[in-house]
Amino acid sequence: MTVPWVVKYRPKTLDDVENQEDVKDELRSWIDSWLKGSPSSTAVMLYGPPGTGKTSLAIALANTYKLELVETNASDTRNLTSLRAIVERASISGSLFGIRGKLIFLDEVDGIQPKQDYGAVSAILEIIKNTKYPILMAANDPWNPNLRDLRNAVKMIEVKKLGKIAMRRLLKKICSGEKIKCEDNALDQIIEASDGDSRYAINFLQSIAEGYGEVTEKLVSELVRRKERELDPFETVRSVFWARYGWQAKQAVSNSQVEYDLLMRWLSENIPIQYEMLNDIWRGYDALARASIFLTRAKLSSWDMLSYTFDLMGPGVAMAEVEKKSPSWKAKWKKYQFPTLVQQLYKSKRTRDTRDQIIKKIGFHLHSSSTKIYNDVFPFFLIMTSKDLDELAKNLDLSPEEIEFIQSSQVRDVALKETGSTAQPSERTSRSRTTSKSRSKKP
Numbered sequence: 001m002t003v004p005w006v007v008k009y010r011p012k013t014l015d016d017v018e019n020q021e022d023v024k025d026e027l028r029s030w031i032d033s034w035l036k037g038s039p040s041s042t043a044v045m046l047y048g049p050p051g052t053g054k055t056s057l058a059i060a061l062a063n064t065y066k067l068e069l070v071e072t073n074a075s076d077t078r079n080l081t082s083l084r085a086i087v088e089r090a091s092i093s094g095s096l097f098g099i100r101g102k103l104i105f106l107d108e109v110d111g112i113q114p115k116q117d118y119g120a121v122s123a124i125l126e127i128i129k130n131t132k133y134p135i136l137m138a139a140n141d142p143w144n145p146n147l148r149d150l151r152n153a154v155k156m157i158e159v160k161k162l163g164k165i166a167m168r169r170l171l172k173k174i175c176s177g178e179k180i181k182c183e184d185n186a187l188d189q190i191i192e193a194s195d196g197d198s199r200y201a202i203n204f205l206q207s208i209a210e211g212y213g214e215v216t217e218k219l220v221s222e223l224v225r226r227k228e229r230e231l232d233p234f235e236t237v238r239s240v241f242w243a244r245y246g247w248q249a250k251q252a253v254s255n256s257q258v259e260y261d262l263l264m265r266w267l268s269e270n271i272p273i274q275y276e277m278l279n280d281i282w283r284g285y286d287a288l289a290r291a292s293i294f295l296t297r298a299k300l301s302s303w304d305m306l307s308y309t310f311d312l313m314g315p316g317v318a319m320a321e322v323e324k325k326s327p328s329w330k331a332k333w334k335k336y337q338f339p340t341l342v343q344q345l346y347k348s349k350r351t352r353d354t355r356d357q358i359i360k361k362i363g364f365h366l367h368s369s370s371t372k373i374y375n376d377v378f379p380f381f382l383i384m385t386s387k388d389l390d391e392l393a394k395n396l397d398l399s400p401e402e403i404e405f406i407q408s409s410q411v412r413d414v415a416l417k418e419t420g421s422t423a424q425p426s427e428r429t430s431r432s433r434t435t436s437k438s439r440s441k442k443p
């Protein structure tokens with residue numbers, strides 16, 4: 001199984017964490033104050049946009065001070081109960097940093113829902129009151145009024161987006177670690193699209209590198225569109241499959257800018273990749289089939305139906321995996337696939353692009369328009385090159401990709417067929433084609 005690069009390249013210690021110097025200093029002096037026996041504050045909340053390194057900072061902090069990281073999701077009330085027991089046990093035994101100290105980490109504090117997770121905030125407040133261990137929390141957006149009491153009980157530290165230079169260093173390190181060819185401009189585009197979200201940038205890099213074996217500017221720009229982040233189907237698909245709670249999956253599909261039909265294709269292609277149990281796959285497809293019915297109804301009658309489409313495409317697909325209900329469930333990294341249709345469109349576009357480049361070069365040498373070369377010369381050229389490719393390639397300054405295009409008989413057939421079928425059926429072109437055909441008989 002491929003290890004996700006966000007895991008493989010996660011910083012081990014605080015020194016490995018790129019930038020974030022102020023945050024690291026504050027965290028160090030906070031833990032030092034605990035070690036001296038007079039904590040500057042019981043709990044700290046790291047807050048900032050997704051993928052800025054909050055979880056990484058928690059792990060690096062624990063490693064740096066050789067503390068055991070006790071990690072749980074802040075809205076998981078069942079785990080909070082056992083956490084309360086840990087904290088209470090420690091206060092009775094009076095152990096502070098006993099044999100091995102602990103760092104308690106509560107992730108996704110802003111995911112606490114007042115109704116569904118009733119009692120979570122008061123449980124955390126109680127843990128903070130009784131703890132003998134430092135408590136670190138993380139949230140993307142901690143300004144929800146429901147979290148006011150919590151905010152007042154902790155020290156708030158902002159984690160800012162990673163700058164472009166630091167992000168580039170991070171990605172370069174991964175590229176050389178993985179020995180993959182990454183064009184500088186491609187990295188620039190990924191950095192631009194990630195908008196400071198390192199997880200997004202690293203996942204994006206891995207998806208392209210594993211899907212295509214190289215990271216080129218052309219590939220990246222194919223995938224990055226203007227509203228890149230929301231448009232990235234890999235991110236949406238992963239967020240749905242990795243959602244532990246229904247609301248997370250619903251958020252993923254409703255925030256996604258990937259067009260609904262296309263998103264269905266993505267999910268459909270990847271359900272059997274993500275889910276291993278036949279029953280889970282069946283439930284996933286069942287939810288998706290129902291989502292498709294509601295999408296058709298939404299388009300035909302009322303857009304109100306879209307809400308059901310989201311429920312089924314998001315939580316419906318996400319919760320198809322029964323194992324998710326178990327507390328020991330962990331998201332499994334899978335290499336997602338482009339929907340076959342999108343892949344075919346991409347491949348044929350690439351082939352057409354290469355063909356058009358060759359046509360341009362011939363046109364430049366023959367002082368003719370691309371249309372004329374395409375209709376009158378190109379089929380003949382392909383036949384000619386089966387004899388004299390080396391010489392022609394030199395004269396036309398053809399790139400290896402263009403030579404490969406010409407050499408591939410399969411592609412040549414496609415190109416010949418396309419040339420025949422897509423040319424305008426004008427008198428001029430049909431006559432020209434007759435001419436080139438008849439000429440081709442006499443090489």
Ligand SMILES: Nc1ncnc2c1ncn2[C@@H]1O[C@H](COP(=O)(O)OP(=O)(O)OP(=O)(O)O)[C@@H](O)[C@H]1O
Nearest residue numbers: 006009010017018050051052053054055056198199
């Ligand atoms: N400052 C950094 N230095 C090195 N790697 C980083 C840094 N920030 C993030 N990363 C990389 O990005 C990945 C995602 O970061 P992380 O999970 O820590 O973000 P987060 O802020 O906790 O995100 P979220 O709020 O969505 O949970 C990490 O696995 C790590 O590899």
